[in-house]
Amino acid sequence: MEIVIGAVPRVGQPGKKVETRGAYVEARVLNIRPPRRRRDRVPGQVDRRGKNSSQDPAAGRVMVLMVPEGYNIPKDIDSGNYRVFLRFVQKRSQ
Numbered sequence: 001m002e003i004v005i006g007a008v009p010r011v012g013q014p015g016k017k018v019e020t021r022g023a024y025v026e027a028r029v030l031n032i033r034p035p036r037r038r039r040d041r042v043p044g045q046v047d048r049r050g051k052n053s054s055q056d057p058a059a060g061r062v063m064v065l066m067v068p069e070g071y072n073i074p075k076d077i078d079s080g081n082y083r084v085f086l087r088f089v090q091k092r093s094q
Contacts, residue, residue: 024087025072027065035060 035056056062067073074082 023072025067025069027067029063030066031064033062035062 035058
């Protein structure tokens with residue numbers, strides 16, 4: 001057994017970052033555009049998209065965000081296993 005009081009952390013590789021639930025990530029809006037339009041199929045044209053492709057909601061908006069601290073984003077964010085919540089806060093004029 002080793003009992004050490006007031007010791008400094010050991011030298012070595014840093015430990016893994018622990019993801020905190022509900023962590024906030026600040027981002028900057030780069031672009032906002034309307035959703036993709038729903039196209040009528042031309043008779044005889046084959047739909048090349050898979051059956052799993054979803055259509056954008058008609059009242060939706062597509063936002064392109066830039067996150068300066070990219071390490072705060074989970075590595076598997078594109079897996080579809082996450083929900084993202086946005087909170088808009090106005091910048092304070094200085």
